[in-house]
Amino acid sequence: xxxxxxxxxxxxxxxxYPSGKNKSKAIAGPLDLALFAGQLVCLLGPNxxxxxxxxxxxxxxxxxxxxxxxxxxxxxxxxxxxxxxxKISLVLTDNxxxxxxxxxxxxxxxxxxxxxxxxxxxxxxxLIIDQAIKATGTGAFLGRKIDSLSDGECQKVMxxxxxxxxxxxxxxxxxxxxLDLPSRIQLMRLLHQLAKETNKAILLSTHELDLxxxxxxxxxxxxxxxxxxxxxxxxxxxxxxxxxxxxxxxIEFDAATGTFNIHYAGKQTISVTGDSTTAFxxxxxxxxxxxxxxxxxxxxxxxxGEDSHPVWEVDxxxxxxxxxxxSEFLDTIKI
Amino acid sequence: xxxxxVLVLLSLLVTAFLLDVAMGSVHIPLKDVIKVLFTxxxxxxxWVYIIEKIRLPKALTAIIVGCxxxxxxxxMQTLFRNPLAGPSVxxxxxxxxxxVALVMLSAGSITSLYTIKELGISGxxxxxxxxxxxxxxxxxxxxxxxxxxxxxxxxLIVGVMIGNITLSVISIWQYFSSPELIKDYLLWTFGSxxxxxxxQLLILAVVVAAGLLISFLSSxxxxxxxxxxNYARSMGLTVKRARILIIASTSILAGGITAFCGPIxxxxxAVPHLARALFSTSNHRIxxxxxxxxxxxxxxxxxxxxxxxxxxxxxxxxVITALVGSPVVIWVIAGPKKLRGF
Numbered sequence: 001x002x003x004x005x006x007x008x009x010x011x012x013x014x015x016x017y018p019s020g021k022n023k024s025k026a027i028a029g030p031l032d033l034a035l036f037a038g039q040l041v042c043l044l045g046p047n048x049x050x051x052x053x054x055x056x057x058x059x060x061x062x063x064x065x066x067x068x069x070x071x072x073x074x075x076x077x078x079x080x081x082x083x084x085x086x087k088i089s090l091v092l093t094d095n096x097x098x099x100x101x102x103x104x105x106x107x108x109x110x111x112x113x114x115x116x117x118x119x120x121x122x123x124x125x126x127l128i129i130d131q132a133i134k135a136t137g138t139g140a141f142l143g144r145k146i147d148s149l150s151d152g153e154c155q156k157v158m159x160x161x162x163x164x165x166x167x168x169x170x171x172x173x174x175x176x177x178x179l180d181l182p183s184r185i186q187l188m189r190l191l192h193q194l195a196k197e198t199n200k201a202i203l204l205s206t207h208e209l210d211l212x213x214x215x216x217x218x219x220x221x222x223x224x225x226x227x228x229x230x231x232x233x234x235x236x237x238x239x240x241x242x243x244x245x246x247x248x249x250x251i252e253f254d255a256a257t258g259t260f261n262i263h264y265a266g267k268q269t270i271s272v273t274g275d276s277t278t279a280f281x282x283x284x285x286x287x288x289x290x291x292x293x294x295x296x297x298x299x300x301x302x303x304x305g306e307d308s309h310p311v312w313e314v315d316x317x318x319x320x321x322x323x324x325x326x327s328e329f330l331d332t333i334k335i
Numbered sequence: 336x337x338x339x340x341v342l343v344l345l346s347l348l349v350t351a352f353l354l355d356v357a358m359g360s361v362h363i364p365l366k367d368v369i370k371v372l373f374t375x376x377x378x379x380x381x382w383v384y385i386i387e388k389i390r391l392p393k394a395l396t397a398i399i400v401g402c403x404x405x406x407x408x409x410x411m412q413t414l415f416r417n418p419l420a421g422p423s424v425x426x427x428x429x430x431x432x433x434x435v436a437l438v439m440l441s442a443g444s445i446t447s448l449y450t451i452k453e454l455g456i457s458g459x460x461x462x463x464x465x466x467x468x469x470x471x472x473x474x475x476x477x478x479x480x481x482x483x484x485x486x487x488x489x490x491l492i493v494g495v496m497i498g499n500i501t502l503s504v505i506s507i508w509q510y511f512s513s514p515e516l517i518k519d520y521l522l523w524t525f526g527s528x529x530x531x532x533x534x535q536l537l538i539l540a541v542v543v544a545a546g547l548l549i550s551f552l553s554s555x556x557x558x559x560x561x562x563x564x565n566y567a568r569s570m571g572l573t574v575k576r577a578r579i580l581i582i583a584s585t586s587i588l589a590g591g592i593t594a595f596c597g598p599i600x601x602x603x604x605a606v607p608h609l610a611r612a613l614f615s616t617s618n619h620r621i622x623x624x625x626x627x628x629x630x631x632x633x634x635x636x637x638x639x640x641x642x643x644x645x646x647x648x649x650x651x652x653x654v655i656t657a658l659v660g661s662p663v664v665i666w667v668i669a670g671p672k673k674l675r676g677f
Contacts, residue, residue, distance in 0.1 A: 061565055085571030094563045100617045101561060112559055112570040118620060119555035165570065 007087075007169050007201045008058065008076075009034040012067035015050060015057045024065050027053050028226035031067070035203060037168060040195040042212035042233075043205040045222030045245060051205040052093075052173055054222070058203070059171050060084050072168075085113035089165035091158045091172040097147040103157050104142045107132060110164025132163035135194065152183030159190070170194075172204035176211070184208060188215050209246075213237070213258055221245050261287075269294040270333075274303030278310040278326075285326060289334055299333075337621075340613060344628045351635035355394045358642040360649075361385055389529070392536050396528040397634045400592050400599060401606075403543040405630030406550050406623055407588040408603030409610070411474075413557045413619070414581050415481055418667050419491050421604030422589035425477055426498025427470045428600075431593035432524075434469025436505045438462055459538050459595075467590030473497060474582050525651030526597040528638055539595050546588035547627070553580050554619035561617055600653055601660020602637075606630040608667055633659065 014029030027050035056062040069076040111125040176184040192215040221229045223245040305311040312323040323329035357368045411420040481490040556577040559567040610625040637655040
């Protein structure tokens with residue numbers, strides 16, 4: 001792999017809000033972060049930890065309290081808005097549905113930093129707009145007004161606008177919020193693809209932990225105290241950063257499965273043998289019904305047979321029983 | 336498609352213009368109106384006088400007012416991202432009135448159509464400046480307030496209240512004036528297209544043309560502001576500078592017109608909606624000329640209705656613009672597209 005190109009990096013960056021005269025409220029920092037071309041970076045963290053503030057600061061919408069941000073080797077604060085607009089494009093949570101805009105006009109606004117004083121589009125501009133439309137699959141609703149789109153469609157259109165702005169870095173603030181599950185997966189896959197195919201750096205904040213673990217090249221994990229861990233998704237799972245950032249009472253991150261356990265530890269214990277898909281889902285069903293899975297339990301379950309014809313065999317201190325459906329097995333064992 | 340719409344609007348404009356000049360308490364046949372317009376020394380001296388000194392300036396004023404108020408309304412709706420913004424609704428014309436009243440007060444006379452008409456050239460410029468500054472003051476106040484308020488309707492109510500406060504200040508001073516002068520002021524608040532002639536018409540035309548030019552030159556800025564301040568900034572717009580430019584041109588347009596014609600309502604809020612609906616676009620490069628065309632036609636029609644064709648009575652122009660404009664506002668609030676479709 002060729003040497004990675006640093007697009008943006010921060011040194012000793014402190015973010016927060018000014019509060020009153022000569023006072024300020026720091027939210028997080030100092031942060032030393034770097035964004036590379038072709039990478040998808042997911043910013044995760046609990047509500048209120050400062051994800052949006054960090055994104056707004058990096059994109060130049062908000063002044064940092066301290067430290068510096070360098071964009072392609074130049075100090076971000078010394079660049080004019082028109083120069084930054086050619087390097088960073090944004091997808092925000094701001095409402096855009098009140099402008100009587102049709103989809104094409106909205107996407108075409110992405111060419112704003114390049115067009116002349118009257119905003120007339122050249123052939124070159126139109127070509128780039130068409131590419132953005134194609135890449136995001138928004139061609140089907142070009143003629144529609146923006147307020148007639150679903151949340152998922154609207155998010156794709158906003159992404160197309162950012163693509164049309166043709167910047168090496170795209171920053172998205174919670175792009176998956178308000179989307180249904182298929183749209184969320186679709187959008188994340190699209191972003192992953194774009195990062196790989198166009199060599200853009202994409203930075204997004206999200207609450208979709210499992211999706212982020214699957215698509216992110218890097219994860220920035222913020223915790224409520226203002227700290228930030230950056231690294232490969234797998235590294236952060238293995239070194240316990242996830243547990244640290246998200247663990248609250250009664251909720252724990254399970255490093256073995258990469259998910260959060262929502263069930264209390266069960267009082268009854270059972271051991272489960274078998275590694276078929278059926279065995280995997282049987283374990284889930286048992287946990288939901290108040291069992292803890294333990295290899296040393298007295299009650300022993302063996303799941304055997306093909307996934308099309310599974311057999312559940314229970315050995316409870318020598319008392320044996322065989323079941324052929326999961327519900328039959330659960331109904332009996334729950335009592 | 337757009338070409339046909341423009342042609343239809345242009346022919347409507349010519350028709351309405353001719354009718355407006357032909358209508359009035361003295362009947363002049365349309366044929367003679369056209370003759371006088373193209374060959375000024377032909378025909379009946381009285382008719383030539385009426386047309387050249389009274390009706391032509393009034394029709395030209397209607398055109399200037401229609402363009403200026405519509406475009407200032409369009410700019411306000413985009414700047415506030417609020418479909419119900421307009422110079423008369425958000426108290427901008429009230430601010431302009433305050434500016435006018437202050438100048439008249441310090442000059443020791445009363446704000447009325449008559450006194451404004453009697454002003455010399457330098458007085459006219461002074462009134463326009465005071466009026467525009469008054470408009471700008473209220474506008475900056477409302478921009479400041481609206482940045483911390485998310486709800487469109489609340490911004491609107493605050494604007495209406497600020498307008499009321501401004502008008503009260505003027506009224507308190509008016510209250511201590513003699514009854515004849517109060518009547519004069521009331522007549523001014525009804526709005527009038529008839530008081531602007533000669534040098535004043537030229538001054539008004541120059542001021543409004545300047546405002547329209549600034550507005551057209553900032554059409555790209557206005558487009559970017561449709562997505563809100565943050566997106567506008569991320570696309571390279573210096574939001575503060577753009578705001579100042581837009582506030583300046585809006586104040587010049589609304590202030591200049593209010594100084595000479597009184598506060599004329601509803602054109603500023605209604606016409607931009609008609610323009611968006613007719614041309615189905617959000618592009619200000621198209622919307623600004625469209626507003627000028629539609630605003631002109633609408634203002635001329637309002638003036639024709641105000642003549643009450645066939646009678647000797649002339650109704651105040653503000654009454655007619657309210658009758659025509661209010662249904663459009665109701666359509667915006669309660670119509671099929673609700674508040675979103677601005």
